[in-house]
Amino acid sequence: MYINGEALIGDGNEVAHIDLLIGDKEGPIGQAFANALANPVEKHTPLFAVVAPNMVCKPITMLLPKVSIQNLDDTTKIFGPAQRAVAMAVSDCVEDGTIMKEMVEDICILCGVFIHPEAEDPDKIYEYNYEATKLAIKRAFADEPSIEEILAKKDSLKHPFFYR
Structure with a gap:
């Protein structure tokens, strides 16, 4: 079993879109986690969320570039502000109780991270990815949105990249 979360925060080229799956290390998410690390896809290198080198966050979290x-500029964006943003959001969710400390050694997180190739501002990349990751985790643990909310809003909401 696993839970999922999603969030879009920010605007412009620095907009952050996070999709994540949270599950037991011994279950399908744990298997997918190990497979992603063992079988990287060219130009989509998975990487651990780290607060700083030699300091992974817990629960162990893997960024999956979407x-x-x-090039090196793209690498610096994901292996810099985005990587730290995700790690700090996960760590802060443990600190604030969204993720219980008792479960950090038993679960893992797969975190799809969108970084626009034309994003330029590392501070905004950090801020938006931090907020999006934190919101996605909170939504995952709260089972949000509910099916009732989806059905109530589906005909009135607009998608930012499809205008029909």
Whole structure:
């Protein structure tokens, strides 16, 4: 069994979109976690969320870039502000009780991270990815949105990249 969360925060090229799965290390999410690390896809290198080098966050979290890493500039965005943002959001969710401390050694998080190739501001990349990750985790543990909310709002909401 696993839970999932999603959040979009920010605007412009620095917009952050997070999709995540949280589950037991011994279950399908744990297997997917190990497979992602053992079988990286070219230009979509998975990486651990770290507060700083030699300091992974817990629960262990893996960033999965949703956009191809094309060059050193792209690499610096994901292996810098985005990586720290996700790690800090996970750590803060443990600190505030959203994720119980008792479960940090038993679960893992797969975190899809969108970084626009034309994003330029590392502070905004950090801020938006931090907020999006924290919101996605909170939504995952709260089972949000509910099916009632989805059905109530589905015909009135607009998608930011599809205008029909």
